Amino acid sequence: MAIAAQKLVAFLSSQLQGNLEQSVAMVLQVAAAEARSGRDKTAEDLRRLAQQLREAGSCQDDLDDGPIPIARPKGPLASLVSVEYPAARLSQMVLAIEVSRKLKRVIRQQVERAKLREFGKLPSRKLLLSGPPGSGKTMTAAAMAGELRLPLFSVRLDAVVSRYMGETASHLRLIFDQIRHTRGVYLFDEFDALGADRGIGNDVAEARRILSSFLQFMEETNSTDSLVVCATNFANLLDTALPRRFDEFIAYGLPDEAATKKLVSKHLGHFRPKKIEWLKVLPHTSGLSHGEIVQAVDDAIKDAILDDKTTACSRDLIKALMARRSSQQDLEVVGRS
Ligand SMILES: Nc1ncnc2c1ncn2[C@@H]1O[C@H](COP(=O)(O)OP(=O)(O)OP(=O)(O)O)[C@@H](O)[C@H]1O
Ligand SMILES: [Mg+2]
Numbered sequence: 001m002a003i004a005a006q007k008l009v010a011f012l013s014s015q016l017q018g019n020l021e022q023s024v025a026m027v028l029q030v031a032a033a034e035a036r037s038g039r040d041k042t043a044e045d046l047r048r049l050a051q052q053l054r055e056a057g058s059c060q061d062d063l064d065d066g067p068i069p070i071a072r073p074k075g076p077l078a079s080l081v082s083v084e085y086p087a088a089r090l091s092q093m094v095l096a097i098e099v100s101r102k103l104k105r106v107i108r109q110q111v112e113r114a115k116l117r118e119f120g121k122l123p124s125r126k127l128l129l130s131g132p133p134g135s136g137k138t139m140t141a142a143a144m145a146g147e148l149r150l151p152l153f154s155v156r157l158d159a160v161v162s163r164y165m166g167e168t169a170s171h172l173r174l175i176f177d178q179i180r181h182t183r184g185v186y187l188f189d190e191f192d193a194l195g196a197d198r199g200i201g202n203d204v205a206e207a208r209r210i211l212s213s214f215l216q217f218m219e220e221t222n223s224t225d226s227l228v229v230c231a232t233n234f235a236n237l238l239d240t241a242l243p244r245r246f247d248e249f250i251a252y253g254l255p256d257e258a259a260t261k262k263l264v265s266k267h268l269g270h271f272r273p274k275k276i277e278w279l280k281v282l283p284h285t286s287g288l289s290h291g292e293i294v295q296a297v298d299d300a301i302k303d304a305i306l307d308d309k310t311t312a313c314s315r316d317l318i319k320a321l322m323a324r325r326s327s328q329q330d331l332e333v334v335g336r337s
Contacts, residue, residue: 010270010310022269024050025305032308073153077174080160081153083184086142093136093143094255094263094290102248103140106227107147113225122225124247126218128191129231131252134291137231138189140250144227145185153178154187157194161210169213176217183224191230215245260285260293267297268312271304277314284321292328296320 007030014022031046073081090103109116109123116123129137145152160171179186188194194214218228230246243249255263260282265272285293299320300312 007310014270020054024054026270027053029305029308029310036308073178076171077178079156080171080175081155081178081186083151083153086146086152088139088142088146090140090143090147092266093139094259094266095136096253096259099250099252102250103144106248107144110148110225110227125222125225125227126246126248127227127229128243128246128249129229129252130249131233132254132289133233134289135252135254136290137252138187141185141187141189141229141231144229148185148227150227151182151184152187153182153184154189157188157190161194168210172210172214172217176220179226179228180220180222180224183226185227185229188228188230190232192232192234215242218245254287255285255290255293257282259290263290263293264297264317267294268301271301271310271312273311273313276317281314281317281321284318284325288321288324288328292324293321296324299323 007026011023011026014026027046027050031043031050034040034046035043073083090100090107095103106124106127110125113123129140131137141154142152144150155175160168160175162168162171175186194210222228261276261278264276264281264285288296297312297317297320300316303316303320304310304312
């Protein structure tokens with residue numbers, strides 16, 4: 001009975017946190033246990049209810065008072081930009097204090113932009129994010145869109161940069177017209193590719209022209225207060241004067257020990273054991289990015305689910321972290337060969 005009560009408590013808390021997938025997973029876990037005990041009818045009923053719960057949840061997502069979906073980009077824009085409405089929030093992220101402070105300031109300015117305009121001031125609208133892979137740059141753009149309830153437009157830079165003279169600039173023109181007319185978060189991921197040699201031969205002059213037309217477009221008035229987010233792994237490749245063209249330059253890094261603990265605990269959710277043996281677990285996380293740690297925690301949770309366990313213990317975490325590290329090393333070897 002105590003176990004049933006524990007399960008009910010865990011289920012209700014995950015429902016209250018709005019974590020649909022976790023709730024569904026819990027019901028399916030109980031269904032599996034029932035099936036193993038030979039109670040097939042109850043197992044079947046639970047599976048059906050889990051399915052209904054999932055369907056009801058996705059309908060609710062559609063009905064939420066979120067932004068009204070706008071028409072997808074059409075014509076030539078459709079191949080340059082993709083659109084989505086992310087549900088991500090900054091609270092789901094583990095961020096350095098300074099990064100979080102800057103992002104919250106941008107959100108506040110965006111939310112209260114009418115007040116700023118009354119005093120002739122503009123909200124921050126141009127962000128440059130730099131940092132190693134998996135540190136949360138793309139997720140930040142999604143979370144900003146989620147917080148502001150705006151669509152996230154991801155610009156496909158490989159499609160924007162053309163080998164034909166002048167075509168890149170006309171692509172950029174189309175995108176910046178959209179930025180002016182349709183308020184949203186516009187993500188230029190791998191922004192360094194814009195000014196670098198990409199399908200345009202080794203024409204340094206052309207690369208410079210592309211970057212400078214981009215910067216010019218960015219200076220234009222943007223009466224919709226769209227947010228332009230540029231992300232790069234290689235801030236050092238960018239012109240040193242570049243960060244000054246943005247309202248905020250935000251540097252991301254690998255998580256320190258405190259951030260790693262927070263990330264692991266947050267991501268484990270109700271699969272978190274009562275006690276994590278941090279002294280044993282932490283050494284296996286050093287040098288791993290947020291993204292890699294999250295993936296390892298996910299692996300540990302999946303193992304726990306398949307082993308019919310209600311928590312992922314420190315040993316499961318270490319095993320998953322070691323596996324991640326070795327696949328990372330394999331990738332490095334492939335990259336070198
Ligand atoms: N700061 C963070 N807090 C919580 N989760 C994170 C964070 N950073 C990354 N993650 C997790 O890692 C995944 C990958 O991160 P993301 O794609 O945002 O990294 P990135 O910095 O854009 O990497 P890249 O340079 O390779 O594009 C995210 O979807 C999320 O699950
Ligand atoms: Mg990214």
